[in-house]
Amino acid sequence: ARGAREIAYSVISHFGQKLSNKDKKRLFDLNKLVFQCAAFERQEFLQEIAKSTLDILLAVFQDEMAKLLGKDESGSGEKRKSNNYETETFLAPLLPSLLCAATAESPSPMALTAVVQWCEALVFPVDPAAARHICGFLAQIVPGADGSVHRAAKRVCSRSSESSHLAQKAQTDEEPLDDEPMAVRLMDLTDPETMALIQSDLDRRSEKVATHYSGSISEEGALLLLTTRRFDLGRVCGSIDIESTPQPATVVEEGLVVGDAGSFVLCEICYDESPRDETFSITQCGHRFCLSCWHSYLDSMENVTALTRSTCPDHKCKQRIGPSTLVSLGKPKLAQKWRHCVMEQFIDMDPSYRQCPGPDCRMVAFTEQRFRETPSATCTKCDTRFCFGCGNTELHGPASCDEYEKWKLILAQSSFWIKKNAKPCPSCNVPVEKNNGCNHMKCSQCGTDYCWLCLSLLNSHSEPHTCNRYDPSTSSENDDERRALFFTDRFHAHDEAERYMLGRAKEFDRVKAAEADNNDDMSDGEQLYPSWLRMGYSNEDQLETLQSSVASVAKARRFLKYSYVARWADSTARGTVLSDESMKIDADANGGQNATDLSSAALLFEAQQATLELVTERLSQLILTKNLNPILDREGELGIRRFFCIMEFQRNSIEEWMLRMIASRRSVHAL
Missing domain, CATH: 1.20.120 (Four Helix Bundle (Hemerythrin (Met), subunit A))
Structure with a gap:
C-alpha cells in the first residue's frame, strides 16, 4: 500500500505539470485529491512525498496566477492587463480544498503547514480576506503541539489586514443578512396618524407633478395622472404630453353650467330633453347629460375601484372623473370613498410601500431608500416575515423578485415531478425514490454509494x-x-x-x-x-x-x-x-x-x-x-x-x- 501511494503521488506530480493551462478543472481536482490524502497521512515518509507533490502543484498554480496578474508569459516579455474577476474566478475553486484540509478530522501537521503555505503564497495576493479567514482558524486551534503551524498562521493573519474587494464591497453596501434593514419601518393602517402621513406623501407627489407642469394642471389633475402611471413620478413627469392628456373637471356653480332658463338639452343617454340647468358636463370634454343619467351611471359602478378608473359616460371619451366632479354631482360620500380607494392603490402600487401579507393584518412597511438587493421586513404585529419587493413570505435572495416569479411557473409544470422524484441507481438501475435526508444515497439493492443529484459514484459519506x-x-x-x-x-x-x-x-x-x-x-x-x-x-x-x-x-x-x-x-x-x-x-x-x-x-x-x-x-x-x-x-x-x-x-x-x-x-x- 505504501508503494502504491508513493507511485500515485509521483503520477499526480507529473500530470499536474502537464495539465498546466490545458485542463484547469482536472488540475483543481488533483489539488483537492492530494490535500484530502495529505490530511490523513500518518507515515513520515509519505508525508514528505505528499508535501513535495503539493509544492509542485503550488508552483503550477503560481505560474498560472502570474499570467493572470499580468506578469511575463512564457518568457515572451509581454504583459496582459490584470482582471480582478478573472483572478478571483481562477482562485475560487481552490478554496474548498484548503477549507476541507484545515477542518479535517485529526489532520496531519504537514497538511496544515501546506494549507498555511498555500494561503500565504497563492491566496493572500488575490484574496487576503479568505487567507485571513482560514489561517485565523488555524491560529486559534491546532492539534498537537506543533508551534510552527500556529506561528505561520498568525503571520498570515497579521499581513491580511485588508478585505478582498468583493467581500469588502458586500459588507459596505449590504445590511447584515439576519437583521432587518433600519430604513424599513412598519406602520399601522388602522392608526389615523399613519393614514395622515401616507396622504401627506401622496399630496406631495401631486404638488410636484403640478409644479413640474408650471400650473397648467391642477393638483387633482396631477393625482389622476399619477393613478394612470402607478404613482411613478418619473413616468408622469418624463413622458406625458400635457396638452393631449385628459384633465379632471373644472366646474362653476357646483358643476352645473347654467344657461337660459328656457333652454333645453338633449341627453345622449336617455334621449330626453332636460332643462339646461338640470344637466352637467365635464368642462374639458363638453359631453352633457342629464343629472338623472349621471347619477345612474355612477351608481352602476360595481365597486369603488371601478369608480377610480371611470371616465365620461360618452363611449368614445376618455376624460377621467375626479372627486371634484363627484362633489359637484351631489356625491360627497362617493368622493370620500374615491380618495380612500386611491390611497389604497397608492400603498399597493408604489414601491416605497409594501403591505404585510399576514392574515387580516393591516400593517404596512415603508422605506424611502432604494436597495440594490431587495430587503426583507418583519411585521411587528403578526411576526410575518416577507420580501419587501414582491410581498412573498418566501424570502428568495439572491434571486430577484422577477426571477422568482418566473421560477414558480417552472415548478408548476407537472412533467418535472416525475423526473425529479424517481431516478435509477447508477450501478444496478433499480428505481430509487428519495424522501428525506442528504444527497448521499446508498442503494439498498447493490450497496452502491452515489450522489442523488448527478448520480456520480462516491466512496464514502464524508467525501467532499x-x-x-x-x-x-x-x-x-x-x-x-x-x-x-x-x-x-x-x-x-x-x-x-x-x-x-x-x-x-x-x-x-x-x-x-x-x-x-x-x-x-x-x-x-x-x-x-x-x-x-x-x-x-x-x-x-x-x-x-x-x-x-x-x-x-x-x-x-x-x-x-x-x-x-x-x-x-x-x-x-x-x-x-x-x-x-x-x-x-x-x-x-x-x-x-x-x-x-x-x-x-x-x-x-x-x-x-x-x-x-x-x-x-x-x-x-x-x-x-x-x-x-x-x-x-x-x-x-x-x-x-x-x-x-x-x-x-x-x-x-x-x-x-x-x-x-x-x-x-x-x-x-x-x-
Missing part, C-alpha cells in the same frame, strides 16, 4: 463532492427542459434540507429543557437529536454554538436554493451555460473586456456557490453527529473543544461566502 455546474452535453433531450430540471433538482434538494433543519431547530428548545430537568423520558423526535446533548461534557457555550449552527445551516439552505433560481435565470437569458469556452466566445464576439468580466463574475458566483455547499454539508454533518465518545477517547477534552471550534468556523464560513455570493451577483447585474 460538488455538482453545481450544468453540463449541456450530457443528454440529447430538449436543452431548456434539461436545464430547468437540473436547477429544480438542486432547488428541491436544498428545500428539503432546509425544512429538515428547521424541524431540528424547533425541537432544540424542548431538548434543552429536558436536559436541564434531567428528563430521560424523551419523545422519538427528540431521540433523533445528537446524543451528546444528553451527556455530561456539553456546556452552555457548546449548546449555544450548536443552536446558532442549526440556524446558519437553515439560512444557508434557503440562500442556496434561491441561488440556483438566480443561475437558472442567467443561463436562460443567455441561452447557454457559462464555461471557459463560452467566456472566450463572448470576448471574441463582443470584442470588449465587459463580456469577459460578465462571464468571469458569473463563474465566480458559481464557484462560490460550490464552496458554500461544501461548507454547509460539512456543518450539517457536524450538527448531526450522534456520538462524540470516539473523539473524547482519542483526543480528550482538546478534541471536543476542537470539534466545536470547527463547527463555529464552518458557521462563520457560511456567513462569509453568502456575502461573497451577494457581491458577485451584484457584479453580474452591474455589468
Whole structure:
C-alpha cells in the first residue's frame, strides 16, 4: 500500500505539470485529491512525498496566477492587463480544498503547514480576506503541539489586514443578512396618524407633478395622472404630453353650467330633453347629460375601484372623473370613498410601500431608500416575515423578485415531478425514490454509494463532492427542459434540507429543557437529536454554538436554493451555460473586456456557490453527529473543544461566502 501511494503521488506530480493551462478543472481536482490524502497521512515518509507533490502543484498554480496578474508569459516579455474577476474566478475553486484540509478530522501537521503555505503564497495576493479567514482558524486551534503551524498562521493573519474587494464591497453596501434593514419601518393602517402621513406623501407627489407642469394642471389633475402611471413620478413627469392628456373637471356653480332658463338639452343617454340647468358636463370634454343619467351611471359602478378608473359616460371619451366632479354631482360620500380607494392603490402600487401579507393584518412597511438587493421586513404585529419587493413570505435572495416569479411557473409544470422524484441507481438501475435526508444515497439493492443529484459514484459519506455546474452535453433531450430540471433538482434538494433543519431547530428548545430537568423520558423526535446533548461534557457555550449552527445551516439552505433560481435565470437569458469556452466566445464576439468580466463574475458566483455547499454539508454533518465518545477517547477534552471550534468556523464560513455570493451577483447585474 505504501508503494502504491508513493507511485500515485509521483503520477499526480507529473500530470499536474502537464495539465498546466490545458485542463484547469482536472488540475483543481488533483489539488483537492492530494490535500484530502495529505490530511490523513500518518507515515513520515509519505508525508514528505505528499508535501513535495503539493509544492509542485503550488508552483503550477503560481505560474498560472502570474499570467493572470499580468506578469511575463512564457518568457515572451509581454504583459496582459490584470482582471480582478478573472483572478478571483481562477482562485475560487481552490478554496474548498484548503477549507476541507484545515477542518479535517485529526489532520496531519504537514497538511496544515501546506494549507498555511498555500494561503500565504497563492491566496493572500488575490484574496487576503479568505487567507485571513482560514489561517485565523488555524491560529486559534491546532492539534498537537506543533508551534510552527500556529506561528505561520498568525503571520498570515497579521499581513491580511485588508478585505478582498468583493467581500469588502458586500459588507459596505449590504445590511447584515439576519437583521432587518433600519430604513424599513412598519406602520399601522388602522392608526389615523399613519393614514395622515401616507396622504401627506401622496399630496406631495401631486404638488410636484403640478409644479413640474408650471400650473397648467391642477393638483387633482396631477393625482389622476399619477393613478394612470402607478404613482411613478418619473413616468408622469418624463413622458406625458400635457396638452393631449385628459384633465379632471373644472366646474362653476357646483358643476352645473347654467344657461337660459328656457333652454333645453338633449341627453345622449336617455334621449330626453332636460332643462339646461338640470344637466352637467365635464368642462374639458363638453359631453352633457342629464343629472338623472349621471347619477345612474355612477351608481352602476360595481365597486369603488371601478369608480377610480371611470371616465365620461360618452363611449368614445376618455376624460377621467375626479372627486371634484363627484362633489359637484351631489356625491360627497362617493368622493370620500374615491380618495380612500386611491390611497389604497397608492400603498399597493408604489414601491416605497409594501403591505404585510399576514392574515387580516393591516400593517404596512415603508422605506424611502432604494436597495440594490431587495430587503426583507418583519411585521411587528403578526411576526410575518416577507420580501419587501414582491410581498412573498418566501424570502428568495439572491434571486430577484422577477426571477422568482418566473421560477414558480417552472415548478408548476407537472412533467418535472416525475423526473425529479424517481431516478435509477447508477450501478444496478433499480428505481430509487428519495424522501428525506442528504444527497448521499446508498442503494439498498447493490450497496452502491452515489450522489442523488448527478448520480456520480462516491466512496464514502464524508467525501467532499460538488455538482453545481450544468453540463449541456450530457443528454440529447430538449436543452431548456434539461436545464430547468437540473436547477429544480438542486432547488428541491436544498428545500428539503432546509425544512429538515428547521424541524431540528424547533425541537432544540424542548431538548434543552429536558436536559436541564434531567428528563430521560424523551419523545422519538427528540431521540433523533445528537446524543451528546444528553451527556455530561456539553456546556452552555457548546449548546449555544450548536443552536446558532442549526440556524446558519437553515439560512444557508434557503440562500442556496434561491441561488440556483438566480443561475437558472442567467443561463436562460443567455441561452447557454457559462464555461471557459463560452467566456472566450463572448470576448471574441463582443470584442470588449465587459463580456469577459460578465462571464468571469458569473463563474465566480458559481464557484462560490460550490464552496458554500461544501461548507454547509460539512456543518450539517457536524450538527448531526450522534456520538462524540470516539473523539473524547482519542483526543480528550482538546478534541471536543476542537470539534466545536470547527463547527463555529464552518458557521462563520457560511456567513462569509453568502456575502461573497451577494457581491458577485451584484457584479453580474452591474455589468
